[in-house]
Amino acid sequence: MKLRGRLGALAERNFRLAFASTTVSALGDGVSTIALAFAVLQITDSPTKLGLVIASRQVANAAITLAAGVFADRLPRHLVLVAAAIVQAAVQTASALLLLTGHATVGLLALLALVYGLADGFVLPASQGLIPLIVSSVRLQQANALLGLSRSVLGFGGPALGGVLVALGSPGGALLVDAATFAVAAALLARISIAPRDDTVVPEPFFAELRSGWHEFRRQTWIWTTIVFFGIGNMAGASLAVLGPVLAKSDYGGVGAWAAFVSVTGVGAIAGGVLALRARPKRPLLASVLYAVPYGFQTLAFGIGLPLWALLAIAAFDGVTLSLHLALWFTVFQREVPEAARSRVSSYDALGSFVLVPLGAAIAGPAAALIGVHATLIAAGVISLACIAVVAVQPSVWAIVDATRAEPVTA
Numbered sequence: 001m002k003l004r005g006r007l008g009a010l011a012e013r014n015f016r017l018a019f020a021s022t023t024v025s026a027l028g029d030g031v032s033t034i035a036l037a038f039a040v041l042q043i044t045d046s047p048t049k050l051g052l053v054i055a056s057r058q059v060a061n062a063a064i065t066l067a068a069g070v071f072a073d074r075l076p077r078h079l080v081l082v083a084a085a086i087v088q089a090a091v092q093t094a095s096a097l098l099l100l101t102g103h104a105t106v107g108l109l110a111l112l113a114l115v116y117g118l119a120d121g122f123v124l125p126a127s128q129g130l131i132p133l134i135v136s137s138v139r140l141q142q143a144n145a146l147l148g149l150s151r152s153v154l155g156f157g158g159p160a161l162g163g164v165l166v167a168l169g170s171p172g173g174a175l176l177v178d179a180a181t182f183a184v185a186a187a188l189l190a191r192i193s194i195a196p197r198d199d200t201v202v203p204e205p206f207f208a209e210l211r212s213g214w215h216e217f218r219r220q221t222w223i224w225t226t227i228v229f230f231g232i233g234n235m236a237g238a239s240l241a242v243l244g245p246v247l248a249k250s251d252y253g254g255v256g257a258w259a260a261f262v263s264v265t266g267v268g269a270i271a272g273g274v275l276a277l278r279a280r281p282k283r284p285l286l287a288s289v290l291y292a293v294p295y296g297f298q299t300l301a302f303g304i305g306l307p308l309w310a311l312l313a314i315a316a317f318d319g320v321t322l323s324l325h326l327a328l329w330f331t332v333f334q335r336e337v338p339e340a341a342r343s344r345v346s347s348y349d350a351l352g353s354f355v356l357v358p359l360g361a362a363i364a365g366p367a368a369a370l371i372g373v374h375a376t377l378i379a380a381g382v383i384s385l386a387c388i389a390v391v392a393v394q395p396s397v398w399a400i401v402d403a404t405r406a407e408p409v410t411a
Contacts, residue, residue: 009143014134014192018078019143021188022127023150025085028181030158031165032092035174038166039099040109049106056110058358060117062351068122069347070209073340077130078192080122085189087119089182092175099172128346132334133194141284141331142277148327149273152266152319213344220336222285222396223345227352233296233387234353236380238360240299243373252308264312268319275320276327285400288328289392294318295325296388300381303374332400 009015040050072080091112098104135143165174204212218224248258281287298314306314337345360380367376391397 009135009139009146012135012139014194015131015139015143017188017192018130018134019146019150021081021085021185022147023154024181024188025185026151026154027158027161028092028178028185030154030160031162031174031181032178034159034162035166035171035178036095036109036113039095039104039171039175040106042099042171043104043106043109053106053110053113057113057117057120060114061121064118064121065125065347065351066210066213066344067206069125069213069344070206072122072126072129072343072347073209073213076194077126077133077343078189078194080126081130082186082189084119084122084126085182085186088116089179089186091116091119092179092182096172096175096179099170099175104172124350125343125347128330128334128349129339129343131330132339132342134192137335140334141279141327144330144334145273145276145279145323145327148276148323149270152269152273152323209344213341213348216338216341217345217348220396222394222400223333223337223349224352225394225396226285226289226391227349229387229391230292231352231356233292233384235356235360236383236387237295237299238357239364239367239376239380240302242361242364243368243377244302246368246373247302247377251305252311257308260308260312261315264316265319265322268316269323270319272320272323273327276324279324279328280402281328282401283398284328284402285332285397286392288325288332289388289397291321291325291328292388293385294321296381296384298381299377299384303377303379303381305374336400 010019036053037050040053044050068080095104095109095112098108131143131147132140161177162174165177244261245258248254248261252258279287294314294317298311298318301311301314333346333349334342364376364380367379371379
């Protein structure tokens with residue numbers, strides 16, 4: 001397949017604008033990851049207070065997700081994303097000015113992080129509903145692969161730029177750069193042109209629409225089955241983020257080993273994003289589920305105590321398959337869920353997939369104290385793999401086939 005064919009989705013104006021917006025804001029997200037942490041540490045050396053600021057953003061995001069799905073199905077989704085980006089730009093600007101003028105406090109940064117999280121909660125439901133509207137069906141997987149590839153690349157570049165900006169200037173200056181990326185992203189999204197829907201009706205009451213989204217979520221067995229068991233698997237997998245650094249310090253020579261593990265995962269994700277541009281499995285949902293196996297296996301591998309070279313190889317392979325998993329999952333979701341309910345179902349998807357992750361991180365330490373670090377990671381890996389196996393044998397997962405495989409994907 002020629003390169004032009006692989007990048008064919010970028011030939012479509014609306015997707016090109018959305019892709020540019022996502023790329024710019026992803027760069028800003030990477031900068032913000034470093035800048036926010038050092039902004040708090042500029043005020044206090046307390047890890048607990050840093051955790052408070054980060055948790056404020058995460059809790060707000062989770063709290064608004066279901067409501068965000070309702071509004072994203074009611075309103076033009078690209079304009080929902082414009083509004084979210086404007087709020088995020090304003091929050092980052094306010095945070096930067098507080099830091100640069102010496103008026104920042106942990107409480108104010110936590111409050112602003114909460115507002116940021118509320119806006120960020122609209123992004124995934126609105127995006128899931130928007131992408132199928134701005135790219136042709138045959139290019140939908142390409143579009144998702146390109147978006148994932150952009151995020152993977154900037155997962156390296158953004159934090160690196162953030163580190164440079166903080167080192168050369170200050171966290172406040174870095175946050176101003178992040179604010180500017182959101183402003184650019186909003187301007188790009190505002191230029192998207194989508195024909196008005198021909199099924200527009202008077203909106204139902206809010207809770208009626210929320211229930212309607214829930215019924216659609218439950219109606220499709222493959223969705224709720226996957227979300228329930230992947231949510232449990234993600235909870236178990238969260239233990240690696242907590243206990244992996246512990247083992248890196250005690251068994252593999254320190255922080256360098258953990259940094260290498262994270263880095264090779266990112267490199268693998270970039271390679272996987274390239275592969276996802278042309279992957280066309282006959283059963284895309286089944287393939288997506290099976291591509292999640294290395295995610296569970298790497299937790300098990302840490303628990304078993306494999307040598308570092310083996311862990312790095314597994315991490316790189318996990319990065320590859322994770323990109324394929326996500327590109328295929330988003331594509332199946334966007335094709336199978338009705339357009340009118342897509343954002344609401346996506347909000348249930350996001351909440352179910354990740355709501356238990358903080359719990360998994362919270363119980364990893366106590367579990368390790370009770371049964372040991374290695375035993376905890378082995379148990380977590382087994383749980384993750386078992387959850388994947390349960391999903392993989394579901395008839396509803398096998399039933400979904402790619403009806404576009406025979407169609408050309410060239411520009």
